[in-house]
Amino acid sequence: MRPVILDVDPGVDDALAILMAVHSPEMELIGLTTVSGNVPLDQTTENALKVLELAGRTDVPVCMGAAKPLVRQPHYTYEVHGPEGLGAADLPDPETMPAGDAIDFLIENIEARLGEVIVVATGPLTNLALAEARCPGILSHARRLVIMGGVLHEPGNISPHTEFNFHADPHAARLVVNSGANIALVPLEAARQLWLEQDLLLQRLAGREDALALFCAAATQTVMAFETQRYGRKGMHLHDPLAVGLSIFPELCKVQPLWIDVEPDGELTAGQLVVDRRPFVIDGHLVGNQVECAVKVDVPGFLEVFLDRLLK
Ligand code: BDR
Numbered sequence: 001m002r003p004v005i006l007d008v009d010p011g012v013d014d015a016l017a018i019l020m021a022v023h024s025p026e027m028e029l030i031g032l033t034t035v036s037g038n039v040p041l042d043q044t045t046e047n048a049l050k051v052l053e054l055a056g057r058t059d060v061p062v063c064m065g066a067a068k069p070l071v072r073q074p075h076y077t078y079e080v081h082g083p084e085g086l087g088a089a090d091l092p093d094p095e096t097m098p099a100g101d102a103i104d105f106l107i108e109n110i111e112a113r114l115g116e117v118i119v120v121a122t123g124p125l126t127n128l129a130l131a132e133a134r135c136p137g138i139l140s141h142a143r144r145l146v147i148m149g150g151v152l153h154e155p156g157n158i159s160p161h162t163e164f165n166f167h168a169d170p171h172a173a174r175l176v177v178n179s180g181a182n183i184a185l186v187p188l189e190a191a192r193q194l195w196l197e198q199d200l201l202l203q204r205l206a207g208r209e210d211a212l213a214l215f216c217a218a219a220t221q222t223v224m225a226f227e228t229q230r231y232g233r234k235g236m237h238l239h240d241p242l243a244v245g246l247s248i249f250p251e252l253c254k255v256q257p258l259w260i261d262v263e264p265d266g267e268l269t270a271g272q273l274v275v276d277r278r279p280f281v282i283d284g285h286l287v288g289n290q291v292e293c294a295v296k297v298d299v300p301g302f303l304e305v306f307l308d309r310l311l312k
Pocket residue numbers: 011012013014038077080122123148157163164165239240
């Protein structure tokens with residue numbers, strides 16, 4: 001079993017990623033850290049607690065992290081994830097409470113198991129950046145950071161050149177990418193290959209009236225309506241579950257090592273991932289850090305594992 005911390009901003013696809021993780025025996029889920037992202041921090045934290053309670057996993061601590069990006073103002077995505085971040089789902093108020101500070105939790109757990117902990121980050125990277133700032137070098141003591149964020153060359157999903165998680169806190173993304181940590185990146189190009197058809201989900205939910213199935217049906221409604229309008233097909237992309245999948249089944253993605261950095265400040269480009277492909281510059285002098293980027297996803301293989309784990 002691999003020790004894993006999920007750093008999340010639930011968010012519908014974060015919630016699906018959490019459910020996939022708690023039902024994956026390959027993972028020792030040591031905790032969730034929450035960050036401001038799709039919705040404000042109080043709400044992402046409440047949502048994380050609710051989803052763990054739904055799954056009967058109140059043994060997994062939830063620690064609260066950053067309430068705002070390092071420099072920029074928060075940018076919420078209610079239109080994608082609904083007014084409370086979990087679509088049309090209406091889970092009971094949580095009975096459990098947050099267990100502490102996310103930055104301390106990240107530092108303490110990475111330090112306690114040097115080179116072992118995998119951090120899967122599916123929101124803005126503010127918590128990871130603050131951990132690195134508080135304890136320089138800490139991120140390179142994680143076994144790996146698996147990050148959903150950035151877009152390599154396709155159009156962005158929040159601005160012409162940016163993906164939401166990097167756009168929401170570009171200064172944090174830059175700091176983490178340049179931390180020297182071992183990073184596997186799930187850019188938007190990879191996530192865009194992974195489409196969950198609404199009909200496929202409905203087929204798998206047919207005849208089920210349990211709380212988990214009802215949650216999956218209701219939570220996905222808002223994002224499916226949004227993405228159906230945007231892409232002309234009924235369904236949604238599985239950005240964040242892909243990061244969880246990559247952390248336990250690396251064979252599900254073909255990866256390519258690329259030198260990347262992040263533009264922190266441009267008026268039109270803050271959060272843009274910059275790929276240095278200059279063939280005439282030797283490796284150590286390319287910008288940023290070398291990162292393994294997922295470029296090709298085994299979609300049927302992933303969907304099988306995802307649906308199996310999600311609906312356990
Ligand atoms: C990312 O943005 C968020 O809205 C999703 O949860 C995902 O982490 C995709 O760009």
